[in-house]
Amino acid sequence: MGSLYAALLTAVQRAPDKLVIRTATENRYTGHDLIRQSQKIAAALQSLAVTRGDRVLVQVEKSPEVIPLYLAVLQLGAVYVPINTAYTLSETDYFIGDAAPKVVVVDPDALASTQEIATGHDVPYVLSLGTRQDGTLMDMAGSAAPLLQFADVHADNLAAILYTSGTTGRSKGAMLSHGNLLSNTQALAEAWHFSASDHLLHALPIFHTHGLFVACNLILFSGASMTFLPKLDVEQLITLMPDATVLMGVPTFYVRLLESPRLNETVTRNMRLFISGSAPLLEETHSAFKARTGHAILERYGMTETTMNTSNPYHGERRPGTVGPPLPGISVRVTDRESGRPLPAGETGLVEIKGPNVFHGYWKNAEKTQAEFRDDGYFISGDLGFFDNDGYLHIVGRDKDLIISGGYNVYPKEVEAAIDDLPGVVESAVIGVPHHDFGEAVVAIVVKRTNTAVAEQSILAGLSNRLARYKQPKAIIFVDALPRNVMGKVQKAQLRKEYEDILRPE
Ligand code: MCA
Numbered sequence: 001m002g003s004l005y006a007a008l009l010t011a012v013q014r015a016p017d018k019l020v021i022r023t024a025t026e027n028r029y030t031g032h033d034l035i036r037q038s039q040k041i042a043a044a045l046q047s048l049a050v051t052r053g054d055r056v057l058v059q060v061e062k063s064p065e066v067i068p069l070y071l072a073v074l075q076l077g078a079v080y081v082p083i084n085t086a087y088t089l090s091e092t093d094y095f096i097g098d099a100a101p102k103v104v105v106v107d108p109d110a111l112a113s114t115q116e117i118a119t120g121h122d123v124p125y126v127l128s129l130g131t132r133q134d135g136t137l138m139d140m141a142g143s144a145a146p147l148l149q150f151a152d153v154h155a156d157n158l159a160a161i162l163y164t165s166g167t168t169g170r171s172k173g174a175m176l177s178h179g180n181l182l183s184n185t186q187a188l189a190e191a192w193h194f195s196a197s198d199h200l201l202h203a204l205p206i207f208h209t210h211g212l213f214v215a216c217n218l219i220l221f222s223g224a225s226m227t228f229l230p231k232l233d234v235e236q237l238i239t240l241m242p243d244a245t246v247l248m249g250v251p252t253f254y255v256r257l258l259e260s261p262r263l264n265e266t267v268t269r270n271m272r273l274f275i276s277g278s279a280p281l282l283e284e285t286h287s288a289f290k291a292r293t294g295h296a297i298l299e300r301y302g303m304t305e306t307t308m309n310t311s312n313p314y315h316g317e318r319r320p321g322t323v324g325p326p327l328p329g330i331s332v333r334v335t336d337r338e339s340g341r342p343l344p345a346g347e348t349g350l351v352e353i354k355g356p357n358v359f360h361g362y363w364k365n366a367e368k369t370q371a372e373f374r375d376d377g378y379f380i381s382g383d384l385g386f387f388d389n390d391g392y393l394h395i396v397g398r399d400k401d402l403i404i405s406g407g408y409n410v411y412p413k414e415v416e417a418a419i420d421d422l423p424g425v426v427e428s429a430v431i432g433v434p435h436h437d438f439g440e441a442v443v444a445i446v447v448k449r450t451n452t453a454v455a456e457q458s459i460l461a462g463l464s465n466r467l468a469r470y471k472q473p474k475a476i477i478f479v480d481a482l483p484r485n486v487m488g489k490v491q492k493a494q495l496r497k498e499y500e501d502i503l504r505p506e
């Protein structure tokens with residue numbers, strides 16, 4: 001197994017005239033055009049001396065043009081580093097400093113502000129890419145002759161670094177190799193029976209594993225096609241469903257689809273597969289969807305560090321509330337939290353993963369990497385679960401202090417640190433509470449200094465330039481003191497219980 005790029009190129013070249021990517025209104029790329037455009041972008045990047053191992057950091061709005069850019073980076077053997085467009089400038093500053101990219105690509109509107117940050121980190125080039133095939137990168141590619149050669153990379157060479165929030169400090173970059181991504185794509189193509197006749201409705205962001213690797217790699221590798229939609233719009237999805245075969249989404253997609261009276265068996269009758277992941281799908285969502293459409297949503301389980309680990313079966317029972325057995329070639333075990341001893345079926349412990357999908361460590365962070373691997377090579381996921389007697393994995397909770405809101409991870413420590421820095425705040429505790437739409441939502445419990453005028457609005461205003469919108473609390477509660485145990489540790493479980501209904505609809 002070698003280059004992910006070579007595998008995707010071979011697959012796309014099989015049907016050069018086929019329309020691979022379209023939007024709701026435009027036919028954008030045939031296989032031939034997609035490859036040609038990526039080769040022109042590769043030539044443009046090469047003219048800036050981008051070469052093997054160089055990072056290319058990309059923070060742009062979703063558009064079909066991002067796919068040839070991604071392919072171009074892979075073609076050069078460089079490392080693709082996608083960043084959430086919701087990040088504030090101060091968050092972006094950290095990622096640019098940490099990744100030390102040779103090139104940063106941003107939205108045309110963000111060019112000047114990013115240039116300033118990038119200069120501070122000695123980044124040689126900042127280019128722009130807009131959603132209307134515009135920007136300085138497009139200008140350079142337009143006049144470039146397509147680059148036909150591609151880097152002869154090994155399976156262990158890095159293809160991408162994806163940042164995932166850290167439980168203690170700042171986000172860590174998960175280093176994913178060509179072998180990681182290609183092996184997982186092959187495993188998913190087989191497990192989910194993907195073929196050239198598939199058409200995916202793509203409404204996820206493309207800066208995370210789910211929307212980029214699970215969705216796009218799989219479509220290109222299968223010689224299939226997709227409709228690229230800028231964001232989730234359930235009415236648009238339902239309108240497009242009769243011409244599609246697959247949807248991938250986070251649980252919020254399915255909760256919102258069910259809110260539409262137009263969702264029924266007729267509109268979904270050409271669909272062969274609805275896939276859910278990134279956060280737990282409630283059993284009630286699974287059964288309501290089955291009752292309304294006749295389709296059993298296929299739930300799978302993954303992580304940025306490992307891409308996909310387990311999946312409910314394509315044929316056979318898709319068991320609600322479980323994430324299914326391990327994918328072929330991947331070992332998953334459940335161990336005792338303290339001793340690390342593997343546990344039998346039925347007993348809950350830490351979920352650990354080993355296989356060709358498991359990442360190569362955290363970028364510039366050997367210490368953290370070492371802490372999260374067992375001596376025998378298993379990666380400690382930080383999720384808690386158990387296997388049932390039929391080998392289906394049940395994720396029952398998290399050992400890590402993590403909130404997953406609408407499929408986005410929020411690390412309470414990061415939000416607490418930002419709140420605690422604000423004037424008038426003594427301390428805070430950030431928790432996730434049930435939310436009908438996002439699954440979990442961020443809530444902050446704050447202790448303020450006596451006689452200060454700190455209010456919910458002043459805290460939100462103080463956070464607005466520091467934290468991406470999805471990390472900001474949906475509610476702020478003021479208390480006199482945080483509950484602590486004898487060791488002085490804040491009792492988050494108690495807070496979660498106390499405020500579990502705070503965001504439930506009346
Ligand atoms: C938007 N907002 C959110 C979220 N999204 N707040 C909390 N959590 C969120 N996820 C904010 C907006 O800024 C806005 O704030 C308000 O909530 C309402 O926004 P809305 O228009 O409803 O949002 P949307 O554009 O419809 O987005 C909701 C969404 C989206 C469709 C659930 O967040 C989404 O696409 N999530 C998918 C994330 C994803 O791809 N995760 C995969 C990670 P205001 O109005 O106040 O400004 S990869 C992964 O986890 C692993 C590897 C895996 O297994 O896949």
Ligand code: AMP
Nearest residue numbers: 164277278279280300301302303304395
């Ligand atoms: P990320 O750090 O964005 O890669 O998120 C990975 C985390 O998402 C995992 O460690 C799990 O906690 C969670 N996750 C992903 N898929 C599922 C699922 N189907 N059910 C429950 N949790 C999930």
